[in-house]
Amino acid sequence: MKQVFIEIIMETKGQGLYNFTDKTLDWVNKQKINNGILNINVLHTSASLVIQENADPDVLYDLKNFFDKLAPMDNKLYKHTTEGKDDMPAHIKSALTNNQITLSIKDKKLKLGTWQGLYLFEHRLEKHTRILSHHLMGS
Amino acid sequence: MKQVFIEIIMETKGQGLYNFTDKTLDWVNKQKINNGILNINVLHTSASLVIQENADPDVLYDLKNFFDKLAPMDNKLYKHTTEGKDDMPAHIKSALTNNQITLSIKDKKLKLGTWQGLYLFEHRLEKHTRILSHHLMGS
Amino acid sequence: MKQVFIEIIMETKGQGLYNFTDKTLDWVNKQKINNGILNINVLHTSASLVIQENADPDVLYDLKNFFDKLAPMDNKLYKHTTEGKDDMPAHIKSALTNNQITLSIKDKKLKLGTWQGLYLFEHRLEKHTRILSHHLMGS
Numbered sequence: 001m002k003q004v005f006i007e008i009i010m011e012t013k014g015q016g017l018y019n020f021t022d023k024t025l026d027w028v029n030k031q032k033i034n035n036g037i038l039n040i041n042v043l044h045t046s047a048s049l050v051i052q053e054n055a056d057p058d059v060l061y062d063l064k065n066f067f068d069k070l071a072p073m074d075n076k077l078y079k080h081t082t083e084g085k086d087d088m089p090a091h092i093k094s095a096l097t098n099n100q101i102t103l104s105i106k107d108k109k110l111k112l113g114t115w116q117g118l119y120l121f122e123h124r125l126e127k128h129t130r131i132l133s134h135h136l137m138g139s
Numbered sequence: 140m141k142q143v144f145i146e147i148i149m150e151t152k153g154q155g156l157y158n159f160t161d162k163t164l165d166w167v168n169k170q171k172i173n174n175g176i177l178n179i180n181v182l183h184t185s186a187s188l189v190i191q192e193n194a195d196p197d198v199l200y201d202l203k204n205f206f207d208k209l210a211p212m213d214n215k216l217y218k219h220t221t222e223g224k225d226d227m228p229a230h231i232k233s234a235l236t237n238n239q240i241t242l243s244i245k246d247k248k249l250k251l252g253t254w255q256g257l258y259l260f261e262h263r264l265e266k267h268t269r270i271l272s273h274h275l276m277g278s
Numbered sequence: 279m280k281q282v283f284i285e286i287i288m289e290t291k292g293q294g295l296y297n298f299t300d301k302t303l304d305w306v307n308k309q310k311i312n313n314g315i316l317n318i319n320v321l322h323t324s325a326s327l328v329i330q331e332n333a334d335p336d337v338l339y340d341l342k343n344f345f346d347k348l349a350p351m352d353n354k355l356y357k358h359t360t361e362g363k364d365d366m367p368a369h370i371k372s373a374l375t376n377n378q379i380t381l382s383i384k385d386k387k388l389k390l391g392t393w394q395g396l397y398l399f400e401h402r403l404e405k406h407t408r409i410l411s412h413h414l415m416g417s
Contacts, residue, residue, distance in 0.1 A: 001279045001417070003313045003314070003416070003417070005313075005382070005384050037315065039315055039380050039381070039382050041381065041382060041389055041390075042391075043389070043390065043391030043392075043394065044391050044393070044394070045329065045330050045331045045391070045393055045394055070348075071344065077340075078336075078340045079336040079339055079340055080334055080336035080337045080339075080340050082334070088337065088340050091330060091331060091337050091340070091341065092340070092341065092344050094330070095328045095330060095341060095374075095375055096374055096375070098376070099328075099329040099379070099394075100329075100379060100380055100381070102380045131391070133382060133389045135315070135382035135384070135389070137314075137315055137415075137416075
């Protein structure tokens with residue numbers, strides 16, 4: 001059983017969903033591991049991870065829009081306002097989605113459905129540098 | 140350390156929560172693994188996974204109803220409407236719940252609470268064939 | 279590859295977020311495992327787990343408040359009311375957040391961001407005893 005780690009860095013340019021499937025696959029494919037568990041953690045509380053449809057970009061638009069309506073950027077709604085109107089909604093959206101995803105690798109292939117892509121969901125308005133910790137354990 | 144895989148197939152008959160705890164347990168119990176990690180992924184973006192109460196069916200009714208009100212099947216709310224009025228709400232409900240669950244096995248027993256059951260949450264109105272990837276790593 | 283387990287018990291005093299990062303770290307640090315996967319499961323369906331900001335307590339206040347408004351304690355909204363007005367909202371909040379978190383350990387350090395803390399999110403009004411199953415697999 002081997003263990004390998006990498007931190008994949010994503011530079012985000014404001015709110016939205018950023019597909020990182022290829023970055024993950026590129027790294028996984030280089031490892032000499034046929035079967036194993038891949039654990040991905042975003043090391044932040046105002047961005048999150050989702051597995052979503054990789055076909056129609058309208059799905060990503062609607063997702064962003066839905067979460068904006070659910071947790072509006074309105075300082076009157078929150079006590080935590082010192083980091084900007086987008087910060088508390090970002091924490092809420094992060095709690096509603098995921099900080100981490102665990103995937104399986106079988107016969108050198110990541111177990112994902114045909115229409116599934118891995119997305120970093122940036123909830124802040126300004127650009128940010130986000131760290132995606134990747135940890136693969138297998139043989 | 141051993142690794143075993145199975146794809147458990149669920150045939151859904153429209154929206155609702157489908158308990159698959161027994162299917163998972165049946166398979167896990169046949170493996171010669173005393174302690175390990177079980178990773179379950181649903182390979183779709185319009186169905187999801189939740190761990191919920193396995194006692195009162197009213198809980199399942201209320202869950203379905205809550206998510207329907209939160210993400211209504213109303214094409215006027217979304218840009219992505221080509222796959223039917225239930226598709227974009229399905230993606231949203233999937234993002235709000237989980238695509239995957241990681242569980243522990245100790246002394247041949249799956250670590251679940253007394254009232255916890257494993258559910259596939261089907262968000263589409265029509266019947267679907269859903270794949271639940273199971274991956275057990277242990278010894 | 280070694281596997282170790284512990285059940286960490288949390289006594290909650292009603293609704294709110296309880297930081298258990300130190301309890302997890304105390305236990306992880308005692309194990310002779312440099313690199314590995316830590317799987318944490320809450321064995322209940324009316325409490326859940328979130329990774330959230332550990333700096334400003336107002337964030338925790340706003341989170342609790344947001345989820346209370348999203349899934350109100352109002353028996354008229356639900357069929358499942360026999361366990362009290364807080365029980366069905368608790369199941370909903372549990373489905374919207376997480377039952378489990380999987381983390382990575384690298385070079386004896388838990389991979390968490392600077393501002394990330396591990397929280398038990400108690401959704402019931404009365405005090406409860408909550409079990410957090412911890413399972414560490416590594417070498």
